Amino acid sequence: xxxxxxxxxxxxxxxxxxxxxxxxxxxxxxxxxxxxxxxxxxxxxxxxxxxxxxxxxxxxxxxxxxxxxxxxxxxxxxxxxxxxxxxxxxxxxxxxxxxxxxxxxxxxxxxxxxxxxxxxxxxxxxxxxxxxxxxxxxxxxxxxxxxxxxxxxxxxxxxxxxxxxxxxxxxxxxxxxxxxxxxxxxxxxxxxxxxxxxxxxxxxxxxxxxxxxxxxxxx
Numbered sequence: 710x711x712x713x714x715x716x717x718x719x720x721x722x723x724x725x726x727x728x729x730x731x732x733x734x735x736x737x738x739x740x741x742x743x744x745x746x747x748x749x750x751x752x753x754x755x756x757x758x759x760x761x762x763x764x765x766x767x768x769x770x771x772x773x774x775x776x777x778x779x780x781x782x783x784x785x786x787x788x789x790x791x792x793x794x795x796x797x798x799x800x801x802x803x804x805x806x807x808x809x810x811x812x813x814x815x816x817x818x819x820x821x822x823x824x825x826x827x828x829x830x831x832x833x834x835x836x837x838x839x840x841x842x843x844x845x846x847x848x849x850x851x852x853x854x855x856x857x858x859x860x861x862x863x864x865x866x867x868x869x870x871x872x873x874x875x876x877x878x879x880x881x882x883x884x885x886x887x888x889x890x891x892x893x894x895x896x897x898x899x900x901x902x903x904x905x906x907x908x909x910x911x912x913x914x915x916x917x918x919x920x921x922x923x924x925x926x927x928x
Contacts, residue, residue: 753782787814817841838884
């Protein structure tokens with residue numbers, strides 16, 4: 710018999726191969742008010758099977774997993790469950806893995822040394838459309854994308870309103886704060902984001918932000 714989830718509860722799935730970390734995360738998140746752990750798996754293969762029964766709001770994913778990597782798994786999760794957001798939790802802080810994870814569709818990137826209260830805050834931000842990253846990762850991301858040269862044409866025919874929304878997301882806003890900044894509803898922001906995704910040929914907010922930074926779509 711399944712446990713009833715209260716309205717507003719953030720449902721979390723955990724993919725972590727180390728038992729002590731997986732169990733610790735399960736206790737931390739499961740005991741926090743407003744959170745519920747739907748499942749905790751030691752591999753991406755197990756997670757993909759488990760998610761066929763019930764899909765959480767946020768998947769907390771390690772990168773260095775046995776078998777399928779977390780990055781490859783995030784790509785599959787994005788394709789199978791478009792409304793599920795994937796948040797990386799890992800020890801790796803190198804440019805290649807950061808870049809690959811964000812391009813695969815991760816909404817954020819946290820290091821395992823993140824304090825428990827900040828991890829819970831990050832899960833909440835991810836569920837609300839935010840892009841939580843550890844401070845060290847944020848600095849590396851900025852440096853990483855600054856090294857990319859923009860293509861000859863990077864306008865993508867975005868409207869001024871779409872460009873402003875994308876610019877706010879690049880500045881770190883989530884959908885709610887964008888709506889507040891522009892004086893519109895979250896539903897309106899979602900409507901414009903669908904158009905932005907189509908024009909940029911991306912599938913997630915993190916991909917849109919990454920492309921905007923890499924190709925200097927917004928200033």
